[in-house]
Amino acid sequence: MIMTSQGRKCLYWTLTAYLCLQIISFGVVHAQEQGDDVRFDYGDGPNGPAHWGDLNVNWTKCKTGKYQSPMRITPDIMVTASKLGDLDAEYSSEPVAANISINVGYAVEVKVSPNSGLLKINGVRYRPQQFHFHLGSEHKILGHSFPMELHLVHTSEEDPNVRAVIAWLFVKGEDSPFLAQFDGKLPKPDSYPRIFSLPSITLPKLEESYARYQGSLTTPPCSEGVTWTVMLWNFPTISERQIQMFKAAMPKENVRPSMPSHGRRFRIHADS
Numbered sequence: 564m565i566m567t568s569q570g571r572k573c574l575y576w577t578l579t580a581y582l583c584l585q586i587i588s589f590g591v592v593h594a595q596e597q598g599d600d601v602r603f604d605y606g607d608g609p610n611g612p613a614h615w616g617d618l619n620v621n622w623t624k625c626k627t628g629k630y631q632s633p634m635r636i637t638p639d640i641m642v643t644a645s646k647l648g649d650l651d652a653e654y655s656s657e658p659v660a661a662n663i664s665i666n667v668g669y670a671v672e673v674k675v676s677p678n679s680g681l682l683k684i685n686g687v688r689y690r691p692q693q694f695h696f697h698l699g700s701e702h703k704i705l706g707h708s709f710p711m712e713l714h715l716v717h718t719s720e721e722d723p724n725v726r727a728v729i730a731w732l733f734v735k736g737e738d739s740p741f742l743a744q745f746d747g748k749l750p751k752p753d754s755y756p757r758i759f760s761l762p763s764i765t766l767p768k769l770e771e772s773y774a775r776y777q778g779s780l781t782t783p784p785c786s787e788g789v790t791w792t793v794m795l796w797n798f799p800t801i802s803e804r805q806i807q808m809f810k811a812a813m814p815k816e817n818v819r820p821s822m823p824s825h826g827r828r829f830r831i832h833a834d835s
């Protein structure tokens with residue numbers, strides 16, 4: 564093939580533009596993979612839970628911490644604790660503003676206004692920040708796994724690094740009215756934009772019977788100092804349809820295996 568000098572120039576610039584685009588897109592992908600939120604997974608491979616503590620210098624607590632969550636809940640550590648008293652928490656009875664963000668197929672996070680509730684534990688005032696879903700429960704009661712667990716993360720008014728999480732365990736059954744608020748609103752994995760506004764939502768229902776223990780975040784950096792409250796009464800239901808709806812949005816596994824209790828207790832407040 565004989566090519567004119569103009570043709571050669573044209574081919575040269577086309578190739579250059581193509582290579583430039585390749586380099587730019589590689590850079591974007593590479594930068595995303597360097598982010599803390601995509602460097603770990605839940606598999607048996609090198610980025611799985613057994614290795615989280617080695618993947619990043621800031622994640623060593625995942626390996627060395629003695630207050631890690633989800634704590635393994637066995638009969639010998641379950642105690643009734645009358646001192647706990649009724650749960651001192653209140654959420655707005657009105658629907659609250661929320662937006663949703665998705666994170667590479669294993670986490671759907673819903674951000675809520677801190678003014679939508681107040682949780683008090685041992686004199687510390689916590690405000691809700693976000694909730695998210697785990698498909699399959701992270702906390703297993705006496706080895707029993709639930710199809711979904713919801714975590715509502717609160718931070719202290721004084722110090723955003725001091726956290727309290729309330730967990731709800733869902734049992735298989737009827738459609739959950741709470742989860743029905745997300746019908747048709749869960750973005751596909753890896754879809755853009757990553758933040759979507761939602762119509763106002765009603766927060767999950769608080770119960771009086773609960774268990775309390777000291778733990779950590781269940782994802783890297785596995786920070787400790789997290790006060791856990793696990794709802795133990797009127798378990799909400801989730802239907803098969805709703806499980807499938809969440810699986811479509813979060814196809815990747817997102818359940819951290821149980822961590823040793825190291826002398827901790829699962830203290831239960833049963834409403835009398």
Ligand SMILES: [Zn+2]
Pocket residue numbers: 695696697714781
């Ligand atoms: Zn969680």
